[in-house]
Amino acid sequence: MAKAPPPLPPAVRRSPPTTIESSRDRERLRTVVFPEHSDLARAVAERIVEVIHRETRAKGRAVLGLATGSTPLGVYEELIRRHQAGDVDFSHVITFNLDEYYPMTPDSPHSYRRYMWENFFAHVNIAKQNVHIPDGTIPRERVADACAAYEEAIRAAGGIDFQLLGIGKTGHVGFNEPGSDATSRTRIVTLDTLTRKDAAADFFGVENVPREALTMGVATILDAKEIALLATGEHKAAIVARAVEGEISTDVAATFLQRHQSVTVYLDLPAADELTRIKTPAPSTARSSTGCATRFVAGPSSRRTSGCSSSRPIPMTTSSRWAAFSASCGRTRTRSSSRT
Numbered sequence: 548m549a550k551a552p553p554p555l556p557p558a559v560r561r562s563p564p565t566t567i568e569s570s571r572d573r574e575r576l577r578t579v580v581f582p583e584h585s586d587l588a589r590a591v592a593e594r595i596v597e598v599i600h601r602e603t604r605a606k607g608r609a610v611l612g613l614a615t616g617s618t619p620l621g622v623y624e625e626l627i628r629r630h631q632a633g634d635v636d637f638s639h640v641i642t643f644n645l646d647e648y649y650p651m652t653p654d655s656p657h658s659y660r661r662y663m664w665e666n667f668f669a670h671v672n673i674a675k676q677n678v679h680i681p682d683g684t685i686p687r688e689r690v691a692d693a694c695a696a697y698e699e700a701i702r703a704a705g706g707i708d709f710q711l712l713g714i715g716k717t718g719h720v721g722f723n724e725p726g727s728d729a730t731s732r733t734r735i736v737t738l739d740t741l742t743r744k745d746a747a748a749d750f751f752g753v754e755n756v757p758r759e760a761l762t763m764g765v766a767t768i769l770d771a772k773e774i775a776l777l778a779t780g781e782h783k784a785a786i787v788a789r790a791v792e793g794e795i796s797t798d799v800a801a802t803f804l805q806r807h808q809s810v811t812v813y814l815d816l817p818a819a820d821e822l823t824r825i826k827t828p829a830p831s832t833a834r835s836s837t838g839c840a841t842r843f844v845a846g847p848s849s850r851r852t853s854g855c856s857s858s859r860p861i862p863m864t865t866s867s868r869w870a871a872f873s874a875s876c877g878r879t880r881t882r883s884s885s886r887t
């Protein structure tokens with residue numbers, strides 16, 4: 548397995564995360580927008596630590612549903628840091644990953660099993676037998692049984708307490724591509740062309756991206772007690788707006804989250820760019836009691852500003868939106884860089 552990395556530097560003590568508040572009338576999912584990307588990772592990691600503490604106290608174990616991709620990497624880094632600081636013990640944590648390419652060998656650089664060990668599991672005290680990841684090496688004739696066994700293992704563990712999700716440009720959660728319905732369970736699926744194109748760079752060509760994957764279903768995900776959907780980067784803005792503000796539809800699997808009682812969507816600013824509260828906030832709701840609801844400069848050298856007194860609505864074109872809003876508030880703003 549992966550070599551242990553050098554210990555991470557201790558977390559810098561900072562003020563509580565800044566979030567953007569504004570009208571949420573159109574939002575069908577509870578959504579939190581973080582000007583600073585690192586605050587997003589810290590907030591999600593903190594919630595996971597709380598769930599682990601609560602569940603291990605209550606029933607002796609905590610069950611996490613985990614995701615791969617670039618989006619959750621900061622969360623895993625923060626959880627490793629919290630573990631090294633002695634804040635969280637993973638010895639009674641059971642995990643179930645959402646998905647794996649099919650076919651896929653565990654030692655492949657594209658394997659999600661390898662991703663999870665290299666980026667997270669190898670650096671915390673999780674027991675190997677408590678880790679569950681769909682097996683991309685299962686012979687095709689045994690795939691259906693293996694998927695049923697995965698569902699049974701989740702049930703036997705007592706269900707998932709906290710499910711971490713990313714979202715793909717197709718609106719997939721796990722690999723539930725357009726067409727996946729609310730009753731779907733763990734199964735083999737065909738990947739959408741857009742998903743394969745998005746993965747093409749990692750695989751050095753779309754022709755090398757597997758055409759299929761094993762994934763938890765929408766119903767499997769909705770069975771989790773609490774769900775966190777994370778999205779970062781401008782390339783996710785359109786699908787995030789569809790998932791958060793759009794009608795429930797099999798065209799966008801993430802919209803089914805609207806049927807769940809306990810979902811939080813965690814966004815950085817670029818990923819929130821197409822939400823109505825950011826794109827076209829009403830003048831009355833774009834302002835806080837101190838004058839401006841979104842006073843900040845995002846990016847690596849973020850700092851808060853004050854003294855905004857604009858009551859103008861934010862201009863609507865994507866390219867000029869933030870610059871114009873900054874100007875209307877009499878301050879500068881830089882975008883935080885998108886993650887790929």
Ligand code: PGA
Nearest residue numbers: 616617618713714715887
């Ligand atoms: P990403 O993938 O985190 O790499 O953007 C998310 C997903 O496709 O679910």
